């Protein structure tokens with residue numbers, strides 16, 4: 356039975372979408388079935404795979420609105436990554452964005468019911484959330500088993516971790532008793548910056564065993580994903596970014612196996 | 615009479631808060647009076663100056679809720695920057711964040727009425743918005759004269775410019791006929807990344823004369839602002855980041871003078 360993991364941070368630009376795409380791809384490359392669900396109305400996840408709403412008639416918006424079978428809103432990303440599927444957000448305009456927000460507001464459990472129908476077909480399902488803690492992120496926390504928080508290795512993004520923890524505790528108390536911490540991931544660690552070692556120490560001191568051992572370095576090759584329209588392991592396997600996400604996938608799988 | 619400028623982008627982590635802090639400081643250093651208003655419930659702006667809600671009894675939340683004189687919610691940032699003031703967001707909890715959202719939802723013009731009372735005392739007022747286009751950003755677009763959009767020099771953030779333009783056009787049509795483009799600012803341009811030249815060319819080709827000539831380079835010294843709790847010109851005047859924001863301030867002031 357698959358684990359449903361929401362990738363969450365109110366701080367923008369910390370690597371939520373990049374982690375969904377690259378970690379998802381690396382885990383699927385190690386013989387696990389992975390589904391990526393784009394909850395961000397910016398459609399950042401769709402864009403990382405070159406998915407245009409015109410090519411995918413059904414996505415999350417249609418599933419929320421029309422109640423068709425979720426399998427219709429799931430697409431294989433690429434023949435080279437056979438175990439990686441995506442459920443695109445499929446939002447094309449501000450009007451559709453407003454509709455999307457309204458559908459989630461009226462029935463925050465709807466997302467949960469949609470995902471439940473496909474959960475058994477995957478080992479991991481990652482929900483890519485926008486930089487906010489109200490809906491759609493709130494609905495994601497209601498549905499998921501645990502949450503992963505990327506923390507950009509800079510002062511500005513450390514400060515916002517407290518809000519995520521408080522929001523998650525509220526959801527756990529009111530809606531989803533199973534909600535746990537999947538982990539905190541240090542991203543964009545820049546060797547050139549003098550503060551990197553100190554920030555990593557502060558993060559580990561504060562969040563302890565919940566912080567992944569693997570740290571994702573700042574690597575411009577990772578920023579090419581939206582233009583290459585594929586995960587970094589598909590075009591630059593030897594880059595520091597690709598190696599780090601592979602290592603993270605291994606760390607997660609060995610943790611799951613209780614090693 | 616001051617110009618009211620909203621700093622807007624749905625894409626997270628593109629340098630909205632950094633631009634508010636550093637551009638605001640540089641313009642105030644060139645003999646203009648500047649007010650920074652923090653609209654982001656994450657309180658990123660407050661944190662860049664080390665302002666804790668406990669030190670500032672009144673901020674934007676109190677002004678929206680209690681209707682006291684706006685001057686009570688404005689503080690001088692530092693004696694070394696005598697012409698730079700801040701109106702902090704002052705949000706301490708998720709409950710206050712929900713109250714803030716509710717106050718803006720019920721009366722989107724309220725922000726406009728508050729700022730109007732202090733506008734004549736400043737040459738520039740910058741509104742730092744969160745990474746979203748609904749409230750509080752929508753209220754900011756209703757109130758402001760023009761908007762500034764930072765565009766991180768990467769593929770992911772280029773794609774989201776269209777949404778900002780469409781949202782602004784809607785506000786202009788429905789609520790605020792004076793709304794204009796203050797400019798698009800390329801930020802975090804990384805010399806190491808192979809795509810930088812191409813991305814800058816695409817941005818200039820698409821947005822033409824609306825793109826500032828000045829480009830802000832990726833500079834780790836800029837990421838230290840939240841820990842130094844002052845703008846970069848106050849602690850590292852010779853850094854690439856400080857020089858770029860000084861140059862941007864000069865470009866803006868010479869443009870205003872019609873040079």
Ligand SMILES: Nc1ncnc2c1ncn2[C@@H]1O[C@H](COP(=O)(O)OP(=O)(O)OP(=O)(O)O)[C@@H](O)[C@H]1O
Pocket residue numbers: 366367368369370371372373374395399484485486542543544571572573574575576577578579580581596624625626627745768769770771
């Ligand atoms: N380790 C990294 N090194 C360098 N660039 C990175 C790295 N991770 C992500 N990026 C780039 O940084 C930018 C922000 O990353 P991303 O879009 O994944 O963040 P996000 O948290 O999903 O943003 P948002 O808050 O807008 O959803 C993107 O341009 C991405 O390509």
Ligand SMILES: Nc1ncnc2c1ncn2[C@@H]1O[C@H](COP(=O)(O)OP(=O)(O)OP(=O)(O)O)[C@@H](O)[C@H]1O
Pocket residue numbers: 365366367368486509510511512625626627628629630631632633654658743744745801802803830831832833834835836837838839840855
């Ligand atoms: N030119 C730059 N070079 C290097 N780092 C930068 C630069 N500008 C901003 N930063 C850093 O990048 C991170 C994101 O910047 P910032 O917080 O200003 O973006 P934002 O758009 O306000 O984010 P949010 O969407 O969360 O409000 C911060 O840690 C900041 O210190």
Ligand SMILES: [Mg+2]
Pocket residue numbers: 371372373395399484485
């Ligand atoms: Mg994202």
Ligand SMILES: [Mg+2]
Pocket residue numbers: 630631632654658743744
């Ligand atoms: Mg900000």
